Amino acid sequence: MRRKAPLLAIFLALVRTGSTTFGGMWAATQQLEKDLVLRRSWLSAEQLRTSIVMATLIPAPRFLAFGGLVGFRMGGWLGSLAAITGLVLPASLLVLAGVRLISPELLGGPLAPLTRVIGIAVVGLLFGNAYHQVRGKRDDRRRQAIGRLLSAAIFTAIVVGMPLIGAAFGGFVLGALLLREQGGARGHAKGQ
Amino acid sequence: MDAVSVVEIFSVMVLGALLSFGGGSGQIPVIQGRWVEPGLLAPELFSFALAITYLAPGPRAGFIAGIGYYLAGVPGVAAAMLGLIVPTCLGAGAVSFALGRMERIVALVQPSSGYVIGALIAAAAWGTAVPMRLARVEVAAVGLIAAVVGWRNPDPVWVVMGAIAVGSGWAWIA
Numbered sequence: 461m462r463r464k465a466p467l468l469a470i471f472l473a474l475v476r477t478g479s480t481t482f483g484g485m486w487a488a489t490q491q492l493e494k495d496l497v498l499r500r501s502w503l504s505a506e507q508l509r510t511s512i513v514m515a516t517l518i519p520a521p522r523f524l525a526f527g528g529l530v531g532f533r534m535g536g537w538l539g540s541l542a543a544i545t546g547l548v549l550p551a552s553l554l555v556l557a558g559v560r561l562i563s564p565e566l567l568g569g570p571l572a573p574l575t576r577v578i579g580i581a582v583v584g585l586l587f588g589n590a591y592h593q594v595r596g597k598r599d600d601r602r603r604q605a606i607g608r609l610l611s612a613a614i615f616t617a618i619v620v621g622m623p624l625i626g627a628a629f630g631g632f633v634l635g636a637l638l639l640r641e642q643g644g645a646r647g648h649a650k651g652q
Numbered sequence: 653m654d655a656v657s658v659v660e661i662f663s664v665m666v667l668g669a670l671l672s673f674g675g676g677s678g679q680i681p682v683i684q685g686r687w688v689e690p691g692l693l694a695p696e697l698f699s700f701a702l703a704i705t706y707l708a709p710g711p712r713a714g715f716i717a718g719i720g721y722y723l724a725g726v727p728g729v730a731a732a733m734l735g736l737i738v739p740t741c742l743g744a745g746a747v748s749f750a751l752g753r754m755e756r757i758v759a760l761v762q763p764s765s766g767y768v769i770g771a772l773i774a775a776a777a778w779g780t781a782v783p784m785r786l787a788r789v790e791v792a793a794v795g796l797i798a799a800v801v802g803w804r805n806p807d808p809v810w811v812v813m814g815a816i817a818v819g820s821g822w823a824w825i826a
Binding site for chain 1 (some may be wrong): 671696699700704705706707708712721729736737740744746751758760761762765766768769770774777778796801814818
C-alpha cells in the first residue's frame with residue numbers, strides 16, 4: 461500500500477487532535493471536519509462520515525478506532541499504529557501525571573465544581589455538534605424533514621434502551637430507503 | 653495491593669478493548685470484575701483514574717494508563733497501552749480492507765449518515781447528562797453552549813477552556 465502521508469505527519473496530526481479535543485469522538489466531529497477535511501484534505505466530508513460510522517463497528521474504543529481508520533487510509537498498518545498512538549498519547553500522559561501528582565480526595569472535594577462545569581460544557585458541545593450534523597444544509601426541505609424525523613426516531617430508540625449499534629443499523633436501513641438519491645437530487649454532501 | 657503481572661494487564665486490556673464494540677466502555681466492567689472486586693485495585697483509585705479523563709483531552713480510554721500505573725508501575729502503563737492499541741490497530745486495518753469491497757453499501761448509507769450520526773451524538777449527550785442530574789440553571793447553560801456551538805461552530809478547546817475558567821473560579825469561591 462502506497463503511503464499518502466509521512467508517518468510523522470500522521471502521528472503529529474493525531475497528537476494534535478488528541479490534545480485539543482474534549483468529550484470524545486462525538487464532541488470532536490466539527491473539529492475533525494475542520495482539520496482532516498478542510499485543512500489537510502486527507503478525507504472528503506463523506507469519507508469522514510463513513511469513517512465515523514465504521515469506527516463504531518470496530519471492537520475497540522470508538523475514537524481510537526476512528527484514528528486507526530484515518531491512519532490506515534493515509535499510511536497502511538504503520539499509519540494506523542502511528543495514528544492510534546498519537547491520538548491516545550496526550551490523554552494517557554495527562555492521566556499518568558494526574559495519578560502521580562493529584563490526591564484522589566481533591567477531585568471529589570475542592571475540584572468537584574471544576575469537573576461539574578467541564579461536564580456541562582461537554583454535554584453542550586455534544587448537543588451543538590448533533591445539531592450541526594442534522595442541519596443537512598445542502599438537502600432540500602423534504603429531505604431535511606425526513607432526515608430530522610429519522611434522527612429523532614434513532615435518538616428516541618436509544619434513549620428508551622435500544623442498543624446503539626442496533627439503532628444505528630436500523631437508521632441506516634431506513635435512511636437508505638427514504639433518502640436515496642433520485643434524479644440528481646443532492647445528497648447530504650456538505651463540504652463536497 | 654498485590655502485584656499484577658504485565659501479561660495479565662495486557663490480556664485484560666485486550667479483552668476490554670474487544671468488549672468496547674459499538675462504542676461502549678468495555679474496559680470499565682472488565683477492570684471492575686478482574687481487579688476492583690477481588691481487591692487488587694482500590695475502588696477509589698479506579699474512580700479517580702476515570703474522573704481525571706474528564707479533565708484531560710482526547711479519548712476517554714486514556715484512563716487505562718492510570719490503571720496500569722496503579723497495578724504495576726511504568727511497565728503496567730506500557731502493557732495497558734499495548735493492550736489497547738494492538739486490537740484497535742488490527743480492527744481498523746480489517747475494516748479498512750473490508751471497506752474497499754463495500755462501496756455500494758457505503759454509497760447507500762451516505763445520504764443519511766449526517767442524520768444518523770447526529771442522533772448518535774445527541775444520544776451520547778443525553779446519556780452523559782442524565783446521571784449528572786442537572787439543575788435548571790445548568791440545563792440553561794447546556795442549551796446556551798449547544799446554541800453557540802451549533803450556530804457559530806467555535807473550536808471546542810475554547811469551550812472547555814471557558815469551562816475550566818468558570819469551574820476554577822467556582823472551586824476557588826467554594
